[in-house]
Amino acid sequence: MATFEYIARGVNGQQVTGVMQAESDVAVARTLDERKLFPIRVTEQTVAKPAFSSGKIRQRDVGMTYSQLADLLRAGVPMLRALETLGRSVSNRALAGAINGVREEVAAGKTFAEAMTSHPKAFLTLHVAMVRAGEQAGFLEDVLANLSAFIERQDELKAKVKGAMIYPLVLMTFGTLLVGGMLVFVVPQFRQLFAGVSLPAPTVLLFAISELLVDHAFLALGLIVLLVLGLRTMLRSAWGRRTWDRWRIHVPLAGRPIRMVAITRFCRILGTMLANGVPILQALAISKDAAGLSQLEECISQAAENVRAGEPLANPLRESNLFPIEILEMLAIAEESNQMEKVLVQIADTVERRTARQVDTAVRLIEPLILVFLAVIIAFVAMGLLYPIFTMSSTIAK
Numbered sequence: 131m132a133t134f135e136y137i138a139r140g141v142n143g144q145q146v147t148g149v150m151q152a153e154s155d156v157a158v159a160r161t162l163d164e165r166k167l168f169p170i171r172v173t174e175q176t177v178a179k180p181a182f183s184s185g186k187i188r189q190r191d192v193g194m195t196y197s198q199l200a201d202l203l204r205a206g207v208p209m210l211r212a213l214e215t216l217g218r219s220v221s222n223r224a225l226a227g228a229i230n231g232v233r234e235e236v237a238a239g240k241t242f243a244e245a246m247t248s249h250p251k252a253f254l255t256l257h258v259a260m261v262r263a264g265e266q267a268g269f270l271e272d273v274l275a276n277l278s279a280f281i282e283r284q285d286e287l288k289a290k291v292k293g294a295m296i297y298p299l300v301l302m303t304f305g306t307l308l309v310g311g312m313l314v315f316v317v318p319q320f321r322q323l324f325a326g327v328s329l330p331a332p333t334v335l336l337f338a339i340s341e342l343l344v345d346h347a348f349l350a351l352g353l354i355v356l357l358v359l360g361l362r363t364m365l366r367s368a369w370g371r372r373t374w375d376r377w378r379i380h381v382p383l384a385g386r387p388i389r390m391v392a393i394t395r396f397c398r399i400l401g402t403m404l405a406n407g408v409p410i411l412q413a414l415a416i417s418k419d420a421a422g423l424s425q426l427e428e429c430i431s432q433a434a435e436n437v438r439a440g441e442p443l444a445n446p447l448r449e450s451n452l453f454p455i456e457i458l459e460m461l462a463i464a465e466e467s468n469q470m471e472k473v474l475v476q477i478a479d480t481v482e483r484r485t486a487r488q489v490d491t492a493v494r495l496i497e498p499l500i501l502v503f504l505a506v507i508i509a510f511v512a513m514g515l516l517y518p519i520f521t522m523s524s525t526i527a528k
Contacts, residue, residue, distance in 0.1 A: 133237050134158045134174050138167040145170075149210045149237040187224045187252045193281030195220060195229065196257075200274035210237055228252035241265055256399060256416050263407035273406045280402045283482070284395070290486050291391065294493045298500055305504035312511055313340045320515050329518055336514035368424075375424040379452075383492040389452060390485040392423040394478050396430065397457075401474025410437055410470075426452055443470075457481070 136158055138146050146167060152158045155172040162169045195216055202212035213233035220226040228249040235245035243262035246253040257277055264273030317340035324333070342350050364370030379389045396417050403413035411434055418430040429450035433443050444462045447453050453461075457477055464473035 133234060134172050136162065136169055136173075137171045138162050138169045140168075141166055147208075147211075187222060187228065189254075189281050190285050191220070191222045191225050192252055192257075193278045193285070195225065196274045196281070197278035200271045200278065203271045203274070209242065225252055242270070256403070259408050259412060259416055260403055260406045263403075267407045269407075276402060276406055280398065283398065283478075287391065287394065287482055287485075291387075291489055294489045298493060298496050301497065301500045301504070305500070305507070309504075309507055309511065310343070312508075313343050317511070317515065318344055324518050327518060327522065330521075332510065333514045333518055336511060372424045379423070379425070383495055387485055387488045387492055389423070390481055390488065392421055392426050393453060393457070394481045394485060396421050396426060397474045397481065398478035401471050401478060404471035405475065423452075425450065 133149060134152055134155060135149050136147065140146055150158050150161065152161065155174065158172050159169045198216060198219075199212055202215065203209065207215070210233060213229055213236065217226050217229040217233060220229060228251070231249055232242070232245040232253075235248060236242055241262075243258050243265055246258045246261060260273050260277055261270065264270040313336075317336060321337050321340065329337070365374055379385045381388075399417040400413050403416065404410060408416075414430055414434040414437065418427050418434070421427050421430060429446055429452060432446035432449075436446055437443055442462065442465055444458055444465060447461065448458050460473055460477060461470075464470045
């Protein structure tokens, strides 16, 4: 069954446009005639190819699409026409394929939210829940605009964190390559020079590492691959993820920003969903999955049980020891005054600003620590090579 777009006129002479699924253009004309519409033009729509939707979809592009769709709907453009326009104008091929797929399902009679569920890589569960609430309450345009702003704020926070870590990562990469080059190309020359000489422990350790990298390169590579695979398997398990999350939120300098980023994400998602009419239990379930920290997910699950039993939301959050006391007090007051959605978004804005400052401070402290660490490693290599030379020189002088 194909999809056809038609232009017709009614008995009063008014022009009518729309989309219909039928076996042929003749069937479309017959249906229009039954509706007392005179067809002027019937055009078959091109269906997107499956391969067209392959590739990566960035949430930044999805947010821009929501903003454009909200503008089109506010201007009075019908949903199908707006989706068709977006499908042609979006530069991301995978996202364009998803939009065309949504348009086809909407034309077949599904709601916009139902059609979005068929494309989870483009439209997250959080987005679908908010759109469904907006459709039911009749303010879909506002929901789409809020979604666009929400995605933009999330993207800005991720960009700040990633941007702050670029310089430390460059330092670590450069230092690792420098030390690796010394172990592979410089240290073996000294190993031949000191053959048959009694060496101190640091030099023996240095030569052993160099020998592993040079003479047993495949063994070293295999050990690294096994280590990476082991860590990957561990992190995919529930126990491994909990252990990793518990460790990283207690890391000096980086632990608090990591915890606050997760709290920011939870508050913003929950507040945005509540403000757009999503029921609180559904909003808690979705925000739990999007929290990104296993301890916080367990805490939100307990909070949902409390809300279901008619108890306050703030109590399980207080028992988790993840939330600062000032945030808990704001949440408790917001529950009493029934202002949860506004307070949560305000908390997210405040915590986001503080977290950005904490990330900047942590990066300023991490950079000299990395330099000191690299200096210690290079000094260890240098002393491991020079100490035997000094010892040999003293022996010869005596």
